[in-house]
Amino acid sequence: MMLLRPDRAERLARIVDRLNVAEDVTGDLLRSIVTEASDRLTASGQGRTAAQLEALIEAGGWIDAALLLIETALPCWKLRRLAYDEGEWQCALSRQRELPEWLDEAIEVSHRNLALAVFKAVVVAMLQDPTISPAAYAPTIQPWVVGRG
Numbered sequence: 406m407m408l409l410r411p412d413r414a415e416r417l418a419r420i421v422d423r424l425n426v427a428e429d430v431t432g433d434l435l436r437s438i439v440t441e442a443s444d445r446l447t448a449s450g451q452g453r454t455a456a457q458l459e460a461l462i463e464a465g466g467w468i469d470a471a472l473l474l475i476e477t478a479l480p481c482w483k484l485r486r487l488a489y490d491e492g493e494w495q496c497a498l499s500r501q502r503e504l505p506e507w508l509d510e511a512i513e514v515s516h517r518n519l520a521l522a523v524f525k526a527v528v529v530a531m532l533q534d535p536t537i538s539p540a541a542y543a544p545t546i547q548p549w550v551v552g553r554g
Contacts, residue, residue, distance in 0.1 A: 417441055417532045424525040429518060430467045438524055441531060442478035454478075467520035474527050482530050485511050487523070494522035498530050 461470040485499035499511040516522035
């Protein structure tokens with residue numbers, strides 16, 4: 406399992422700070438998130454996803470880009486909840502969304518802007534889940550060796 410380098414953690418934390426103060430989505434902000442996710446996309450064999458993400462950014466397909474990032478860069482995370490409450494969008498990502506909420510260790514963030522709430526959850530998940538390879542989540546199965554007597 407590859408751990409998050411301190412400089413990368415700092416860059417992701419700065420992106421979260423930028424997301425917190427942003428009023429609207431910008432292509433530059435989203436490109437900074439895609440840049441940080443690029444090693445995950447490469448490691449998971451999703452190289453062409455970067456081109457798809459760029460096309461969505463150019464077209465203003467913010468939510469589609471966020472969902473594609475979750476699917477490809479964070480394959481073990483799933484959107485658990487997206488709700489609007491008292492002027493803010495609440496977004497929760499979970500590794501085990503089938504569990505009752507009180508047992509789940511979901512990432513929960515909020516923002517006034519829907520797309521920024523989802524992107525903020527993506528970046529927080531990248532901070533909490535420093536692995537770059539989806540294979541790191543797969544259980545290791547040892548071959549069963551039948552002893553010779």
